[in-house]
Amino acid sequence: MSVLSSVRALLPEITGAADDVDRTGSVDPLVIERLHDAGYFALLQPPAYGGLDADPDEYLTATRELSSACMSTGWLAGWLAVNNWGLSVRDERVLQEIWGADPRTLLCSSYAPTGRLERVDGGFRLTGRWTRCTGARHASWLSVAGLLVGSDGAAQDFLAVLLPASDYTVVSTWNGLGLRGIGADDVVVTGALVPEHRVFSWLDTVFDPEVPALQRLPQPTLYTLAGTIPILGAAQRLLELRRTRDDRPLSRVAMARSDVELSLRQISRNVAAQVECVVAGGYPDAELMLRTRRDQVMASDRGWRAVGVIADDPRSGVDETLLERIRRDVETARMHVASNVDQVLSVVGRHAVGLDVDDLIW
Structure with a gap:
């Protein structure tokens, strides 16, 4: 059975739960597990870690149909799934840290550059607060943006940073008029030590020719x-x-x-x-x-x-x-x-x- 067929088999259940999602403000973790079982979160994941290297249209179609059934569920799943994409260009060590023990690990994200990075021995020190991190409580890794600040206080680079859940705190703040089930809470990092291999520049990205086309x-x-x-x-x-x-x-x-x-x-x-x-x-x-x-x-x-x-x-x-x-x-x-x-x-x-x-x- 294809991923799209497996997702479609879940739609009646998701449609039936939509009012409860809106009322309770959360998507049942069992729904996320069933989407894992359907292969949805593997669509955009790096192939070396269980990903399917699927055509983006399959991800977009599945997300659209999930959203038709329940927009909170579709939005939440869509963002958790897209956060699996593009990481093949990152250091192999961090990919192993994220998915080596559990290919079902999910990431939440925020790319507003509201974090501050400073160089220290062993890597960087990161402090910041990021708002509206969809699915923060369903994820165990965080992908965020930060500005690298020099000793003079001036910004030097715009960086992407990956952190495990042990390095951040989720603060319950989401209370949207709509999309009530997406759990777009704030995430706070206070002086976390981030090794070099978990930090990447968005201003100077170089693609390895071995990286699958979808990931590029x-x-x-x-x-x-x-x-x-x-x-x-x-x-x-x-x-x-x-x-x-x-x-x-x-x-x-x-x-x-x-x-x-x-x-x-x-x-x-x-x-x-x-x-x-x-x-x-x-x-x-x-x-x-x-x-x-x-x-x-x-x-x-x-x-x-x-x-x-x-x-x-x-x-x-x-x-x-x-x-x-x-x-x-x-x-x-x-x-x-x-x-x-x-x-x-x-x-x-x-x-x-x-x-x-x-x-x-x-």
């Missing part, structure tokens, strides 16, 4: 889509409930459905183009990267608007409790930095007229 995709691609695909899944759930009487070509519902389908096609096209590029040994250029980012952020906006179309006219027997929950979930999801339309389109616009852009925002 540009970092923003899957991370930004992890914040968009759940919105599209939730929108599709509501649009399906209105299919029977709102298929007139010019109805608002039919147009919203077309917008969501267009977004999914654009995402699929752009990711396939990036995969083709890295498989051939290249790296996506600015044109492809910015087109990908533009279409991704517009997909978030279209999904949000599609949910609004149903919410504005919730006839045809749409369950009010379901509609209210999805509306809250989507409103919360679109606040994620990955869905900042104005910010992204301003970068795309500057590139279109020949101005330099900061590639870290892609």
Whole structure:
């Protein structure tokens, strides 16, 4: 049985539990275990540690369908799964530390550079607090960003840091209007000693030619889509409930459905183009990267608007409790930095007229 088929077999159970997830503010750890059993978290994991080296489209489709069943579950699972991706470019020692004893180990993350690193004997000293670390209580490793600060106090580099649970504390802070089950709590690190092999520069990444192609995709691609695909899944759930009487070509519902389908096609096209590029040994250029980012952020906006179309006219027997929950979930999801339309389109616009852009925002 394929991973996608195994995930689909879980959807009735996940759909049935969605109200409880919203009420209790948590996804049952047994659901995470069943997703492990289905192979979902292995989709983007490094092949050397049990990963499947799957096509990104399989991850995106599975995440979208999970989110259609329960957006909290889809968002939580999607972020925990994407945090397994891209680590093949890291030092082999840290990969062994994470997955050597347990290939099911999960990571939570936050890439706001709110940590401070200082060089010390044996590596670095890290202190910081990171907000909204989705799934922090389901994970036993943390991936965060920090600024390397010199003796003069000036920032020298932008670094990614990996830490085991023994080096950080999870502080219960998540109380979102929607996505109530994602456990996006704060994580605090106080003076943790981090060895050199767990710290990596994002400004000077070099890819080993032996790293699988999937693991060499540009970092923003899957991370930004992890914040968009759940919105599209939730929108599709509501649009399906209105299919029977709102298929007139010019109805608002039919147009919203077309917008969501267009977004999914654009995402699929752009990711396939990036995969083709890295498989051939290249790296996506600015044109492809910015087109990908533009279409991704517009997909978030279209999904949000599609949910609004149903919410504005919730006839045809749409369950009010379901509609209210999805509306809250989507409103919360679109606040994620990955869905900042104005910010992204301003970068795309500057590139279109020949101005330099900061590639870290892609």
